[in-house]
Amino acid sequence: MITGTGHVLILGGTTEARQLARTLAPVPSLRVTTSLAGRVTQPRMPDGEIRVGGFGGPGPMAAWLSEHRVAGVIDATHPFAALISANAAIAAAAAGIPLVALRRPGWQPVPGDRWHHVDDLGAAAALLPALGRRVFLTTGRLGLAAFAGLEGLHFLVRSVEPPEPPLPRHTRLLLDRGPYTVEGEKELLRAYASDVLVTKDSGGPATAAKLTAARELGLPVVVVRRPPTPPGVRTVPDVAGVVAELERLGCLSPGAAGTCP
Numbered sequence: 001m002i003t004g005t006g007h008v009l010i011l012g013g014t015t016e017a018r019q020l021a022r023t024l025a026p027v028p029s030l031r032v033t034t035s036l037a038g039r040v041t042q043p044r045m046p047d048g049e050i051r052v053g054g055f056g057g058p059g060p061m062a063a064w065l066s067e068h069r070v071a072g073v074i075d076a077t078h079p080f081a082a083l084i085s086a087n088a089a090i091a092a093a094a095a096g097i098p099l100v101a102l103r104r105p106g107w108q109p110v111p112g113d114r115w116h117h118v119d120d121l122g123a124a125a126a127l128l129p130a131l132g133r134r135v136f137l138t139t140g141r142l143g144l145a146a147f148a149g150l151e152g153l154h155f156l157v158r159s160v161e162p163p164e165p166p167l168p169r170h171t172r173l174l175l176d177r178g179p180y181t182v183e184g185e186k187e188l189l190r191a192y193a194s195d196v197l198v199t200k201d202s203g204g205p206a207t208a209a210k211l212t213a214a215r216e217l218g219l220p221v222v223v224v225r226r227p228p229t230p231p232g233v234r235t236v237p238d239v240a241g242v243v244a245e246l247e248r249l250g251c252l253s254p255g256a257a258g259t260c261p
Contacts, residue, residue, distance in 0.1 A: 004030025004252045006071030011035050011088055013043050015206060016102050017076035020239050021046035027252065033068075037077075037084070039161070058090035065095040072251055074242055075233070076102040080140075080200055082227040089230035100245045101235045104203040106226060107211060114220040121146035124198050124222045128153060131220045132196030136189060138210060139200050139224065144168070156192045178206040185213035198222045 004027040010017050013036045024032045025048035032048035035055075055061035065073070073092045077084050085101065092099035109115045116131070118124045121139060125146045128135060135155045137147065141163035147155065148166040157163060158174040172192070189197075197214045199207075201223050214221050229235050236242055246252045 004028065004246075006251050007031040007033065007069050008072050008074065008246070008251060009033050009035060009065065009068075009070045010046070010074045010076055011084060012076035012078065012081075012102075013037065013046075014076055014078055014104075015204065016104055016239060017074075018044060018046045020074060020076055020102065020242055021048045023239055023243065024048070024246075030251065033070075037081075054084075055087070055091070058087040058094065061087055061091035062094040065091060065097055070095070070097055072246065072249060073097055073099045074102055075099060076242075079103055079106070079202055079226045085233075086230050089233050098245075098249055099233055100242060101229050101233050102239070102242050103229065103235050103237065105237050106201045106203045107208060107223070110215070112215045113211070114215075114218070116220060116222050117225055118222060119225055121224060124224055125150060127222055128196065128198070131222065132194075134192065134194050134196070136192065136194040136197045136210070138207070139198055156188075156194060180207060180209045182209045182212045182216070185210045186217060189213055189217055189219065194219070196220050196222065198224075200224045201226050 008024060008030065010020055017034060021032055021034050024030060034046040034048060034050055036043055036050065036052045037054060038052045055064055073088060075085050075088050089099060116127060118127060121143045128150060133153055135153055137155050137157045141159040141161050144163050145166050147168045150168055154170040155168045156172050156174060158176055160177045197210060197219055199221065211221060236245060243252065
């Protein structure tokens, strides 16, 4: 029987964060809290304790970690949540608490893909006029101002929540949440006559079907690269990697309480 000790804080509302909370919450003597940013009105709630809302920066976050006697932080936020990841790294270091980043592997192209990698949304917008006129934009609800100045292009924007303005002049909004199927994505691309796809390299299977659909339809895809993980932060690809780290730290152990700091 696996038992635990200490208080573990999970940052994020991702699928992996929920899987991790589901794995750790039943462990005897281990306290598990998941922190959600509060940007989604109807989030999928994880197991264990929950807090909602930002911390107000690395200083207040470090104070919260100390006040609540957190023994370890798991950054399981979205791969593009660069600010919270940076704040978490600073806060954990200030509080003297170990931090592990859970990052699902990025997508990799296969033969037949027509991918164009760019570093940010601005570069994606600059590339679009050379690739197509009807854009399927799946980069989420933030940062769409980068595309607002493009004239002559028509956008189908899909996001879980309504996007923040400004938006491109010719925009149709589709509020939806994955997972998606390849056939469903192909049908959507055909229905809106989309001739180019824009996505962030989020990784994972929930939204990967659009990449297969684009490949099978011969469409170009603009892929925004991930921001780097903060320097010095240990990164693991899955829940099993986090569990192994917690075992190494002593927060989890077989048959007896550990010595998680």
